Amino acid sequence: MLFKREVLEGIASGRIDRVFRVWAQPRVRAGSTQRTWAGIIVIDSVTPVTPEEITEQDAQRSGFQDRAALLTALSKSTKEGGYHRVMLHLGASDPRSELAGNADLTNQELADLKTTLDTIDTRSRRTPWTREVLRLIEEHPGLRAQDLAEHLNRDKLPFKADVRRLKALGLTQSLETGYRLSPRGQTLMTYLRSTPD
Known part of the structure; x- marks a missing residue:
């Protein structure tokens, strides 16, 4: 419903x-x-x-x-x-909401999240996508999923499935329209920008 x-x-x-x-x-x-x-x-x-x-x-x-x-x-x-x-x-x-609200992450937790994203990207049939989607949501909070997908030349439904995978990690939050990075996701993005691949 x-x-x-x-x-x-x-x-x-x-x-x-x-x-x-x-x-x-x-x-x-x-x-x-x-x-x-x-x-x-x-x-x-x-x-x-x-x-x-x-x-x-x-x-x-x-x-x-x-x-x-x-x-x-x-x-x-x-x-x-x-x-x-x-x-x-x-x-x-929703345990995902509690996870998403936790921005107080240790360096080890951040490193583990980075490894999880790397694993998802490695197993993907496409090119690596996790950081690209996180950056897009960070830059366009509240933008419709259809418009976000078009930014990446992708179909909406597969794009939304990818966002759900990030949400399961507590990195994004759904809005009435579109998404935003969760506090946990924002902390991770700051970490990723300061950590060389």
């Missing part, structure tokens, strides 16, 4: 504990989880509902001003299917 930033902020604060979706078949199930920048979202239940079963409390606990506003938003969906109430809560924080 996709979540708008304001919805994730509401889930993180506890203000939002449900969302509504138009689905022919549920896309998530109770007990499943989803990683987001706000943390790991846990799905508590998924229930088909009629418009009459949607309450004022549903609207307010899903981030809408009132029931009418929620029903209007749902009616504008271009998807076919019925309405579903998805109850959820914020579980554990």
